[in-house]
Amino acid sequence: MPLFMDVHSLGDGVTMDDVARAHAADLATQDAHEVSYLRYWVAEGEGQIFCLVEAPNAEAADTVHREAHGLVADHVYAVQEGS
Template structure:
């Protein structure tokens, strides 16, 4: 299954807020065939990065939209390096 990294910019909130949003993603992901693997938060710059497997990037966007409404600014298909 393809691997994606999304980027959320200008995020207002704390790492705790992002953890709650991620929890909502995990509760919604199965409906769209998505597997959210990890996320990273840069509170200082207001950025969040999410790594997920999905049949396509639109499926990942649908999970975010339904789970909490915080849609990504960009989604990239990526390949994991060693």
């Protein structure tokens, strides 16, 4: 399955607790779209969120975010995992 990293630029007020709730909503929504949100990172001071997701395509990953909580990513990058 392809791997993607998405980036959200939300500005001030982003907290780990808010992102944890949004991630839980993603997990509850993802199966209907054959998507698996794996991990996320938050840079609270910069208002940035990064999500690692397995999905058939970038559009499927965006659809999960849109349906789960409405916070669609600003950018979605196809990535390959290294060590």
